[in-house]
Amino acid sequence: MAKKKLKKRKRVRISLPDKTAVYVNGRLVGFYAEGAKLYHDLRDKRRDGLLSSQTNFAFSRKTRELFINTDGGRARRPYVVVKHGKSLYTKELQEKVKKGEVSWTDLIKTGVVEYLDSEEEEEHAYVAPTDKEITEEHSHVEIDPVSIAGVTVSTLPFVEYNSSPRITMACAMSKQSLGVYSTNYNIRMDSRAHILFYPQAPLAQTQPYKTLRFGRQPAGQNLVVAITSYRGYNMGDAVVMNKNAVDRCMMRSAFYKTYETEERRYPGGQKDKFELPQPVVSGYRDEKQYRHLGEDGVIVPESKVEARDVLVGKTSPPRFLEEVSVFGIAEEKKRENSVTVKNGEEGIVDSVMLTESLSGNKLVKVKVRSIKVPEPGDKFASRHGQKGVVGLLAPQEDMPFTESGIVPDLIINPHAIPSRMTAGHLLEMIGGKAACMNGNLVDATPFQGDKEHEFKEQLEKFGFQRHGKEILYDGITGERIETEIFLGVIYYQRLHHLVSNKMHVRSRGPVQLLTHQPTEGRAREGGLRFGEMERDCLIGYGASMLLKERMLEESDKTTALICEKCGSIAVYDHLKKREYCPLCDSTNLSKVELSYAFKLLLDEIKSIGIFPRLMLKDKA
């Protein structure tokens, strides 16, 4: 141990250069004695407009490096410059901007506002959130404290009252909300699109929401919401909806889906053809399915289509070269290759578009519209990360009502609130209620919006209780409900997870060619995988017969002929009508039930040069 101390490795000291290394766009260009001074000079030159406002500088004292960045792709954001504890964006300047005498570019040119990239911000910026908080040490001030939040967050109301996980969720969900995504949706051919009927601008809006003019193409509606239980139909984040409100088109939306197909060209000069297929075509469907097609083989707009109805009739040349018939010339046998409405979908043909594809082929797009009325299983969410699925559409007469006869549109469960700490949700409900009464919008901008006590005063003014609770009466019994129930108006969004686009069942259906096992996925009308862990569970229960049923009977059961002599799989000769073993020609065969996958396994084992035999024995 003592000697070990002597063996300690000598550490080589790397001394820092006494000069600052200067890099331009990451490339070393030279050294300069006073890095800090150079930084300040460069920065001042930029502020004076002598250097491009798009350059950024960063001097690292620790490593004595000065980075000059002018290349594209840096994330930059604007700040107001502070000098000697005073914002350069003075009162007078503000007046001039208001009058339109000074523009944004002017502010940049004069060095009042400057853009910083991440590096410069890291090394040199000390940013005050508001003018009031500026001290001598600050170098910049935020143009507006709201700009700390991103685009999506800043549209959410009362974010500062919510817990961060719920804010994250609210952000994610507001991007899934149905609204008016584009005003020219009528002439667009998006492969999938949703349009909300009667969209409303929220009662509680933030300043950025207004700036973005989101309210012109809103994505949601203001609902009267009560927070109470309703006969167990809103347990575990389910919501109860007012059936009559839904009948009045609340949260109704249209779903557009575009099918497309083109006349493809094949090697050999053959080509697809849009037409009304004739019964001679191989794979001809039911005549009924072609009923909407016009002479050109394309469907007529505004026709009602169901699953498997043909939208565009198309015939293709045969997949393989046709056999030469007895008469010498091959008969042209065309293949049916129409585009049909997908299984489980229906609607009305909204529009048809005829064009040319990139490769110059004839191209048809058919847009099918269907109206999606809220139904149990559809997903809704407020802007506070409070999401839920419709559990029941309750008739209005069965729902609780207030003294004045107001019936909620939506009933959410009180358990959704405490653990999630989304106080903003409650606040928006109160604010929305007050806004409904006084006819003004609520300012829900984070940190600077309207305050709780203001809403309470308003409510009181209009004869409500200040905390937003009301006495309700049971719609079924007519009895007064003992507890006061919190009721308010809040903006809700319909999210694009609609059950009708997701629900899927299968009792029988298509199987895969290779394994004879059921196909996978909704689109292929597939089964649900009974996986390894599920299998383990059945073994654990000792449910041997059930397991066999799952793995064999309901999957890929086949009967195979096994040669008793050599243990290989025998065949049936259809011409000679004879069963025999192709290996040993024995006819001593037995029929055995096994899974097709096992037969496949045997084949694969053979393919690696191993000969597996099945030795049969009578069942004990």
Next chain:
Amino acid sequence: MTKPKKDTLVQTGEAVGIIAAQSIGEPGTQMTMRTFHYAGVAEQVPTGLPRLIEIVDARKTAKKPLMDIYLKHEYANNEEKARAFAESIEGLTLASVAYLEEDFATKKITITIDEEVAKEEGLQISEIVKIIKKLIANATQEKNVVTLKPRTSNLRSLRRLSNKLKALHVKGVPNISRAMILRGPKGFFVRTGGSNLAEVLKREEIDGPALYTNDIKEVEKTLGIEAARNAIVHEINQVLSLQGLDVDVRHLMLLADAMCASGSIKSIGRHGLSGEKAGILARAAFEETLKHLINASVRGEEDKLIGVTENIIIGQTIPVGTGLVRLVMKRTADKKKEAKEEKEE
């Protein structure tokens, strides 16, 4: 008394293995990444999932072994004596008291014993030299410097010898790198880094039956497979209870039994239990499909379709639970018929 015991017995055909696996596996997913620390031991003893994997993999090394040595009354209640004992078992290697140098030119190894360190550790230089000479007689001593001239002229073997010398155990119990006394509910006990059951068991001062080590392989070596089984159960239980997970011991006992059934500890996994399953198909289904199939074909093996996996693959009922039931008796008419047939033959 036998009735309640019989009532608790598991039924024939119950899939105990799967149930044990699920019972250990499910809480296992909840194991936290938090590690707990033993007071006083500088090395971090693995706990939680890493430790569980270590146990189940039946690793030979790659862990931090540790022992708790409980002492007889007169030692347990006397700090001085306990400390003296702890010091006496703390193992010391030559490398920690001496500096070794190989001279490749003259093919000599010089060992310079650090007198100060040796004195601190209560070792006489002559003692150390004696131990060295036991290993290699061809050593000359000059004060605190010992020079060895081994017969081998090979450089590599010289280096190997040097390494062997460095690990040469000069004092205390081999493999025990440190020992400290701790106060427990029954007085002082000694906790050691490193483990050496066989040697420690020889000591008079200890309370033999209470001796503990976390080295399962060593338990197997010195106390036998039954003790190793118990050690496995104990160690897994320790890991689980430390995480606040409640798993019935009987599941762990089954696991330990499965690992020890062959008479030596087998790991769970490719190189252990799973790799030695009876059925070819079962092995092929687990891992290294091709290897198992090819080896089976080379040996001309036959799969008797005894296991669960095999029967699922070919699509039969599995010999577990309801699938285990078979009709044993035959109708008398059939029996007679059979007897007739036999006679005719």
